[in-house]
Amino acid sequence: MAKAVTPRTQDYSQWYTDIVKNAGLADHSAVRGCMVIKPHGFAIWENMRDQLDKMFKETGHVNAYFPLFIPKSFLSKEAEHVEGFAKECAVVTHHRLMNDPNGGGVVVDPSARLEEELIVRPTSETIIWNTYRDWINSYRDLPLLINQWANVVRWEMRTRMFLRTAEFLWQEGHTAHATLEEAKEETLRILDLYATFAEEYMAMPVIKGVKTANERFAGAVDTYTIEALMQDARALQAGTSHFLGQNFAKAFNVTFLNENQKSDFVWATSWGVSTRLMGGLIMTHSDDDGLIIPPKLAPTQVSIIPIPKPGSPIDEAAHKLMEELKAEGITVAYDRDTRKRPGFKFAENELKGIPVRIGIGKRDLEKSQIEVARRDTKEKSFVPIDGAARYIKDLLPQIQQQLFQKAVDFRQEHTTSVDSLDDFKDVVNGKGGFIYAHWDGTTETEVKIKELTKATIRCIPMDQESEDGSCILTGKPSKQRVLFAKAY
RNA sequence: AGGGAUGUAGCUUAGUGGCCAGAGCACUUGGUUUGGGACCAAGAAGGCGUCCGUUCGAAUCGGACUAUCCCUACCA
Numbered sequence: 001m002a003k004a005v006t007p008r009t010q011d012y013s014q015w016y017t018d019i020v021k022n023a024g025l026a027d028h029s030a031v032r033g034c035m036v037i038k039p040h041g042f043a044i045w046e047n048m049r050d051q052l053d054k055m056f057k058e059t060g061h062v063n064a065y066f067p068l069f070i071p072k073s074f075l076s077k078e079a080e081h082v083e084g085f086a087k088e089c090a091v092v093t094h095h096r097l098m099n100d101p102n103g104g105g106v107v108v109d110p111s112a113r114l115e116e117e118l119i120v121r122p123t124s125e126t127i128i129w130n131t132y133r134d135w136i137n138s139y140r141d142l143p144l145l146i147n148q149w150a151n152v153v154r155w156e157m158r159t160r161m162f163l164r165t166a167e168f169l170w171q172e173g174h175t176a177h178a179t180l181e182e183a184k185e186e187t188l189r190i191l192d193l194y195a196t197f198a199e200e201y202m203a204m205p206v207i208k209g210v211k212t213a214n215e216r217f218a219g220a221v222d223t224y225t226i227e228a229l230m231q232d233a234r235a236l237q238a239g240t241s242h243f244l245g246q247n248f249a250k251a252f253n254v255t256f257l258n259e260n261q262k263s264d265f266v267w268a269t270s271w272g273v274s275t276r277l278m279g280g281l282i283m284t285h286s287d288d289d290g291l292i293i294p295p296k297l298a299p300t301q302v303s304i305i306p307i308p309k310p311g312s313p314i315d316e317a318a319h320k321l322m323e324e325l326k327a328e329g330i331t332v333a334y335d336r337d338t339r340k341r342p343g344f345k346f347a348e349n350e351l352k353g354i355p356v357r358i359g360i361g362k363r364d365l366e367k368s369q370i371e372v373a374r375r376d377t378k379e380k381s382f383v384p385i386d387g388a389a390r391y392i393k394d395l396l397p398q399i400q401q402q403l404f405q406k407a408v409d410f411r412q413e414h415t416t417s418v419d420s421l422d423d424f425k426d427v428v429n430g431k432g433g434f435i436y437a438h439w440d441g442t443t444e445t446e447v448k449i450k451e452l453t454k455a456t457i458r459c460i461p462m463d464q465e466s467e468d469g470s471c472i473l474t475g476k477p478s479k480q481r482v483l484f485a486k487a488y
Numbered sequence: 489a490g491g492g493a494u495g496u497a498g499c500u501u502a503g504u505g506g507c508c509a510g511a512g513c514a515c516u517u518g519g520u521u522u523g524g525g526a527c528c529a530a531g532a533a534g535g536c537g538u539c540c541g542u543u544c545g546a547a548u549c550g551g552a553c554u555a556u557c558c559c560u561a562c563c564a
Contacts, residue, residue, distance in 0.1 A: 013557075021499090032555065087489095088562075123564090156563065157489060159556095163564090170564065237564065274564045308522040343524035361523055371523090454560095488563095 033166030084218020170274035209459025233432030291353030324389035
């Protein structure tokens with residue numbers, strides 16, 4: 001377990017991998033581009049998942065589950081959709097293996113070829129809309145607000161644990177509405193929900209905005225996004241919410257009879273966040289000593305370590321404190337392992353990102369105090385054992401808040417407004433980060449800027465005042481600055 | 489998918505044609521320890537990513553494949 005993390009400033013990518021591995025979050029698997037999510041990593045994901053699920057339900061959504069396999073013909077019903085995903089689909093062609101007639105292991109049984117190939121879902125719009133056709137007949141069936149927790153497969157060429165894996169876990173919401181307005185409201189409601197989750201639970205500040213035509217989801221009318229900034233000053237698309245218009249309803253012929261007894265196509269949204277959020281969480285907060293988990297998402301919020309080793313009266317004090325902490329709704333673990341020394345446990349706790357560590361030793365008990373160490377700032381303080389639970393209860397939200405503030409400050413320092421292409425290049429190649437600049441609104445300009453600088457338009461921000469200016473590339477008039485950055 | 493690099497034990501790695509592949513960490517056993525990643529001793533563990541070649545002889549040379557990392561490209 002004695003492992004060191006590569007310094008962030010030396011090799012950011014290696015630092016990231018070290019955190020993921022040394023904190024016990026995930027590992028590469030035997031299958032290309034796939035990862036094994038280990039218990040500690042999965043526990044954090046579960047906390048994120050549970051909170052999101054609660055928020056979906058509070059806004060009237062229900063969960064359901066649709067098949068993993070999608071008939072190939074479904075995928076091609078929406079022209080843009082299939083074009084967007086065709087290049088990264090895993091395809092099932094056979095349903096049986098047989099003993100190799102030439103000896104050795106097993107081979108695909110050629111007689112078991114499927115009449116129609118099945119696609120392992122890269123996303124579920126098509127199979128869900130094919131189902132919605134049967135579910136929706138009347139305006140009384142609407143809105144239909146369904147979410148599914150699932151895994152999807154996108155055969156990506158370049159993969160990176162949590163950030164881009166061939167298979168990933170996510171939730172995908174698919175809603176159907178009677179009117180355009182309702183669908184748009186839903187799209188934005190979820191965008192706000194995502195932003196709230198990112199900021200209040202992950203302590204990861206995000207910028208809400210709409211994607212340009214070039215960056216839009218395949219098959220969407222509008223794609224909204226939340227964009228976060230990582231510690232290497234690159235942007236991460238943390239979640240998307242799509243207004244699909246009537247595209248999928250038309251492709252799958254999903255109509256309903258409205259109150260005026262007229263038939264119309266339904267209006268749709270889809271939205272999702274994935275295990276990529278784990279990557280965002282890691283890259284937003286962690287340092288060279290390991291992971292830092294915001295208290296609201298930490299599987300274990302407080303870890304108690306007996307010093308130098310467990311035994312009465314330390315055990316009694318620890319158990320009493322544990323009960324008090326549990327009564328305050330705090331998750332706590334007491335590390336009685338006698339095989340590991342305290343220093344080892346300290347380092348291990350730091351690697352795993354546990355927000356608060358409590359040390360209880362004989363000397364402390366003589367003074368009726370405990371040692372409280374914060375993971376985020378590394379500050380240690382001595383606290384009277386009476387009332388310690390309350391102290392911790394107050395401390396956790398402070399840590400949560402300070403992590404968020406620190407991330408906001410970092411983003412602030414790495415956000416620049418520029419008015420010329422030269423300045424733009426200087427910032428992109430220098431300190432990086434978010435760049436607000438004027439753009440003439442054309443895809444040609446967007447692509448050209450990307451070719452020149454590798455920075456892309458992350459979004460057209462929503463909370464941004466309009467301002468007359470001229471495009472940094474073409475000089476053509478622009479009414480609003482858009483958000484650029486190099487992205488993951 | 490294109491370009492570059494790498495692949496030796498769970499991890500980090502030494503070893504560029506020749507006795508049974510060597511080490512540190514981790515692991516097992518015993519003992520001494522325990523206020524920031526303990527120490528001593530003894531042990532177990534790999535046939536060098538895979539396959540095919542060259543060779544009297546291959547971890548070392550060649551080829552193909554595969555995985556990982558970086559740069560393009562693509563995305564949640």
